[in-house]
Amino acid sequence: xxxxxxxxxVRKAYTTGTVTFEALRGINLxxxxxxxxxxxxxxxxxxSTLMNIMxxxxxxxxxxxxxxxxxxxxxxxxxxxxxxxxxxxxxxQAFNLLPYATTYENVEIPLLFAKVSGRKRKQRITELLxxxxxxxxxxxxxxxxxxxxxxxxxxxxxxxxxxxxxxxDEPTGNLDSASGAEIVNIFRELWQSGKTVIVISHxxxxxxxAERIVRLKDGLIETNGxxxxxxxxxxxxxxxxx
Amino acid sequence: MQFSTIYxxxxxxxxxxxxxxxxxxxxxxxxxxxxxLLLAFGEGIHRQMHINxxxxxxxxxxxxxxxxxxxFKGLGKxxxxxxxxxxxxxxxxxxxxxxxxxxxxxxxxxxxxYKDVVLSEHVSGNAPEFEQMRNFIPDxxxxxxxxxxxxxxxxxxxxxxxxxxxxxxxxxxIGKRIQVHGVPFTVIGVMIPKMQMSSYSGMDEDMLxxxxxxxxxxxxxxxxxxxxxxxxxxNDMENVERQIYEAMGAKYKFDPKDERALGIWDYAxxxxxxxxxxxxxxxxxxxxxxLTLLIAGVGVANIMYVSIKERxxxxxxxxxxxxxxxxxxxQFLIEALIITFGGxxxxxxxxxxxTEGFKRIPIESDVLEFMGRPTVSLEIGLIVVTxxxxxxxxxxLFPAMKAASVNPVESxxxx
Numbered sequence: 001x002x003x004x005x006x007x008x009x010v011r012k013a014y015t016t017g018t019v020t021f022e023a024l025r026g027i028n029l030x031x032x033x034x035x036x037x038x039x040x041x042x043x044x045x046x047x048s049t050l051m052n053i054m055x056x057x058x059x060x061x062x063x064x065x066x067x068x069x070x071x072x073x074x075x076x077x078x079x080x081x082x083x084x085x086x087x088x089x090x091x092x093q094a095f096n097l098l099p100y101a102t103t104y105e106n107v108e109i110p111l112l113f114a115k116v117s118g119r120k121r122k123q124r125i126t127e128l129l130x131x132x133x134x135x136x137x138x139x140x141x142x143x144x145x146x147x148x149x150x151x152x153x154x155x156x157x158x159x160x161x162x163x164x165x166x167x168x169d170e171p172t173g174n175l176d177s178a179s180g181a182e183i184v185n186i187f188r189e190l191w192q193s194g195k196t197v198i199v200i201s202h203x204x205x206x207x208x209x210a211e212r213i214v215r216l217k218d219g220l221i222e223t224n225g226x227x228x229x230x231x232x233x234x235x236x237x238x239x240x241x242x
Numbered sequence: 243m244q245f246s247t248i249y250x251x252x253x254x255x256x257x258x259x260x261x262x263x264x265x266x267x268x269x270x271x272x273x274x275x276x277x278x279l280l281l282a283f284g285e286g287i288h289r290q291m292h293i294n295x296x297x298x299x300x301x302x303x304x305x306x307x308x309x310x311x312x313x314f315k316g317l318g319k320x321x322x323x324x325x326x327x328x329x330x331x332x333x334x335x336x337x338x339x340x341x342x343x344x345x346x347x348x349x350x351x352x353x354x355x356y357k358d359v360v361l362s363e364h365v366s367g368n369a370p371e372f373e374q375m376r377n378f379i380p381d382x383x384x385x386x387x388x389x390x391x392x393x394x395x396x397x398x399x400x401x402x403x404x405x406x407x408x409x410x411x412x413x414x415x416i417g418k419r420i421q422v423h424g425v426p427f428t429v430i431g432v433m434i435p436k437m438q439m440s441s442y443s444g445m446d447e448d449m450l451x452x453x454x455x456x457x458x459x460x461x462x463x464x465x466x467x468x469x470x471x472x473x474x475x476x477n478d479m480e481n482v483e484r485q486i487y488e489a490m491g492a493k494y495k496f497d498p499k500d501e502r503a504l505g506i507w508d509y510a511x512x513x514x515x516x517x518x519x520x521x522x523x524x525x526x527x528x529x530x531x532x533l534t535l536l537i538a539g540v541g542v543a544n545i546m547y548v549s550i551k552e553r554x555x556x557x558x559x560x561x562x563x564x565x566x567x568x569x570x571x572x573q574f575l576i577e578a579l580i581i582t583f584g585g586x587x588x589x590x591x592x593x594x595x596x597t598e599g600f601k602r603i604p605i606e607s608d609v610l611e612f613m614g615r616p617t618v619s620l621e622i623g624l625i626v627v628t629x630x631x632x633x634x635x636x637x638x639l640f641p642a643m644k645a646a647s648v649n650p651v652e653s654x655x656x657x
Contacts, residue, residue, distance in 0.1 A: 052651050055562075057561075057562060057650050057651050057654075058649075058650075058651045077566070077567055078566050078567070078568075081561065081564050081565060081566040081567075082564065082566075084561070084562060084563065084564045085563065085564020086564070090562050090563070092654070096555070096558075096559045096562070096654065097559075098556060098559060098560075109560065109563055110563040110564050113560075113563065113564040113565055113566075113569065114564065157563060158563075160563075161564075
């Protein structure tokens with residue numbers, strides 16, 4: 001299988017005043033195209049930091065991160081923005097929709113940044129909203145939507161430019177169990193349609209669907225493998241990269 | 243991003259911070275009004291002064307006889323140089339760049355009589371060219387001295403408008419006979435009133451003009467008091483001046499470099515100096531207005547900073563879905579420009595209405611003859627729009643740079 005993301009000895013440190021906190025302390029990880037990975041771990045273990053780096057929202061303090069064989073450390077802010085725009089779709093726990101914009105407009109934003117023509121934008125958005133069961137909510141603002149609907153809008157937005165990778169940070173954390181299950185199903189469908197799906201979650205039901213579970217602790221990968229089989233997946237452990 | 247989206251964000255922000263934005267727009271309007279009005283008054287004064295200045299004539303020079311200061315070809319210094327009746331023609335033949343030239347005589351305290359009214363007035367012997375050069379424009383029903391009057395030494399006279407009132411009151415003077423220096427003259431015209439700011443021989447409104455040939459015959463003056471000339475091109479003034487010195491120096495035997503041999507008042511040069519002075523005044527007024535406007539600009543920057551703080555999360559979201567820094571920068575710059583021009587154009591409209599209103603107030607006063615009426619010119623409009631544009635960009639730039647430098651990860655965490 002072809003790898004899409006490669007992290008080698010990735011460290012990320014945050015400095016507040018004189019105190020330096022290392023959120024990631026040397027992560028080695030390889031993600032193959034079309035995988036469904038769940039990243040789990042206690043809070044403060046570096047899950048979100050890892051996701052930010054994998055999604056090119058942030059760059060590592062040291063170590064090497066390659067996205068589609070491109071060394072991310074050396075990319076310009078504009079190149080990073082373009083990767084976030086076209087190659088990666090983010091789904092957040094807090095939805096992060098623009099409050100003043102309608103469902104339609106929220107989904108339109110990444111398409112605008114990608115300079116997609118008006119006719120194509122309309123076609124794409126209509127298609128996405130239909131697929132996510134939001135066709136009748138196009139003109140509603142986020143405040144008029146339920147949590148599950150908001151998260152579906154966020155997923156539609158993440159899918160707008162047909163990215164290869166979907167990164168989700170606790171996507172069901174703010175949802176009731178029924179809506180959560182609905183979202184999990186969507187991720188599963190996306191994975192089945194060939195997308196690479198990486199989900200950070202405490203939610204056991206998501207972890208159950210994942211092919212591989214990466215468990216973080218104190219900024220390091222504790223276990224990395226198929227939970228159901230309870231053995232390390234070959235080619236993706238620490239040694240295989242070094 | 244589409245303009246409509248930016249507009250929507252702007253409207254939403256407007257609702258959120260109505261009071262702050264309204265105050266900022268007011269400050270901008272006020273700043274714009276002050277700069278517009280100050281510039282408009284400056285322009286009004288300039289235009290009025292320009293009209294007043296043109297009263298004596300435009301692009302002309304006055305030439306007087308003088309006294310030599312440099313010994314020349316065996317002749318000592320201190321020799322008087324006097325102007326003769328044929329000198330204007332002589333100069334014109336030697337200096338082809340001159341368009342109009344004519345000699346002038348003056349007599350102050352000449353006895354002027356009409357019926358029972360006897361006055362002691364200033365008589366000028368001049369020629370038809372004064373109509374063009376010195377703005378001796380005849381009022382309806384009359385005319386200025388013409389070439390035939392000069393040729394035939396006719397006893398005709400052209401009156402200054404104030405002198406006409408003193409001599410005739412409300413009566414129509416055209417065709418009436420008056421006595422000048424005991425000689426009967428026919429009134430052929432009255433000058434239309436004009437504002438005159440400079441003079442070399444009294445105000446034109448108080449003067450009585452007769453043909454210079456007639457003057458010489460009646461008063462017997464041997465020499466011209468002065469010559470008035472106008473070159474084709476105002477930029478040739480200095481060149482013409484030098485050629486006159488050379489021609490007259492050859493004729494009257496003085497050194498062409500002897501500046502005291504002839505006196506020349508380059509009125510065009512005075513106009514230029516005056517224009518420079520007026521530009522200085524306008525600049526000063528503009529700076530005062532500009533500073534007022536600048537304070538409003540600080541207000542715009544302030545509101546933009548607050549707006550960025552409130553929208554940190556929104557900036558983060560957009561960056562997460564692929565917004566480049568340049569987009570964030572442009573968005574905030576455009577918003578600053580919308581606010582600036584919103585207030586600015588409001589202020590401009592109000593100032594325009596105010597100046598137009600001021601123009602329509604029917605007051606006649608001597609003050610207005612010097613101050614003129616405030617005028618909003620296209621130039622002023624462009625200046626103010628430019629200042630607003632620069633200010634909008636500057637007051638938006640720093641907040642926008644701050645917004646663009648937002649770290650997407652931190653801004654997504656921002657509540």
